[in-house]
Each structure stands twice: as C-alpha cells, then as structure tokens.
Amino acid sequence: MKGMTLKIMLVMSASLASALPVLASDSMGGGSMGQDNRDMKNECLLMAKNCGDQVDTIQQRIGRISREISRGKAVYTDQELRQLRSQLEEANQLLEFLSTNGGA
Secondary structure, eight states: OHHHHHHHHHHHHHHHHHHHHHHHHHTOTTOOTTSOOSSSOOHHHHHSOSOTTOOOOHHHHHHHHHHHHHHGGGTSOHHHHHHHHHHHHHHHHHHHHHHHHTTO
C-alpha cells in the first residue's frame, strides 16, 4: 500500500510540474520576478504564480523550499509555512522514492 501511495504521489508531482509552465504563462502580466525579493513571498512555491519557465530538479526544489521556510514568520504566515513544510515533505518523499526505486 505504501508503494502505491508513493507511485500516486509521483504521478501527481509529475502532473503538477508539467502544469506549472502553463499556469505561469497565464499570470506573467504584472509579475514580480525581476523585483528585489528579499522580503517577498515566493508565489511560485505557494500558488504556482510568477514561475516563468522555471523548472527545478527535485534537489533544487527541496533547497528552494527549505530556504523559504528558513525566512520564517518575517515573510510567511503560519498557514503558508505549513503549506511549505508539506511541500518539502512531499518533495523529500518523492526523492526517497526515486532513489530507492531507481526512478522507475
């Protein structure tokens, strides 16, 4: 059962990753990609907005999410931090799945 859950999570992650460029192109109008984002939330991680053509490896995604979580309550609400932690857990599970099953 655990294997089936991980396979479903892999398919959902792949589907989300393929949908991000489409979602990003819809919202590119007044994006904040070029602005100083030191105090800004990463909308791409939170809501799949302002992503541009950004595609990360799983390891890069884990790193980005971890950096955003480390910014803490100065930038994110408690709910947003929970959401980021959930994404981090899913990405780590996906990486573990791919590592143990050889990516197939």
